[in-house]
Ligand SMILES: Nc1ncnc2c1ncn2[C@@H]1O[C@H](COP(=O)(O)OP(=O)(O)OP(=O)(O)O)[C@@H](O)[C@H]1O
Ligand SMILES: Cc1ncsc1CCO
């Protein structure tokens with residue numbers, strides 16, 4: 010069930026979201042979370058992993074620019090998150106294009122209980138071992154049914170999955186919701202997916218039902234982007250990115266309700 014009141018809850022609680030971010034989009038993620046009403050913190054140091062997890066309401070692990078040292082940190086952070094019952098969101102950047110990354114993601118998923126995996130079609134298909142032509146960080150091309158791919162991934166890893174794209178597919182392996190809002194401008198701004206994953210983590214910090222938290226997060230970002238795009242006179246990716254941060258801080262539940270397309 011869609012619970013947009015969670016946006017007000019998030020703004021009231023201002024949860025700390027601990028991100029193992031990538032160095033490409035880290036500032037967009039921090040500013041996007043902050044604008045929305047969460048409290049971002051980034052760390053790359055394993056020595057402070059336990060404290061970071063303790064002070065956080067949720068953790069987002071992004072594989073974007075991984076190193077061996079960081080992979081070790083991801084395992085330590087993930088284990089502390091499980092120990093302290095803090096939800097973990099995994100963003101498996103480019104696992105469809107780079108087999109090494111797929112192995113890293115598989116090892117993390119084996120070792121850690123993850124609440125939600127959020128990736129594009131190429132990434133989620135790769136994790137589910139379904140044939141797909143991913144392209145770098147992008148979804149790429151494939152033939153399969155996106156709902157079935159997302160469900161297969163969720164069933165394999167016993168968690169919720171968000172397969173994002175023009176339509177976001179959200180599933181716990183049985184139940185499925187689809188968010189049809191959004192704008193193609195998201196694809197012209199690198200890091201839209203990274204921001205979504207961290208926003209998903211923020212909503213898991215304020216709602217124990219991760220399937221519900223995932224739906225709300227997808228709708229809030231997609232609808233906010235759609236509202237921003239409707240005010241632009243041409244496709245301007247840079248302006249879109251700046252205006253998106255502004256709108257994340259201004260957007261009201263009623264505005265999102267008015268344009269919601271979900272089933
Ligand atoms: N063509 C589109 N139309 C509407 N919304 C879109 C479109 N493409 C992506 N989105 C939205 O963009 C956001 C990011 O999803 P996407 O699948 O592009 O992530 P990603 O591939 O991981 O991106 P990145 O690698 O840049 O971080 C989601 O909120 C999704 O709904
Ligand atoms: C471009 C790029 N390369 C590694 S991570 C990243 C940002 C999108 O996740």
Ligand SMILES: [Mg+2]
Pocket residue numbers: 102103129146202203
């Ligand atoms: Mg991505």
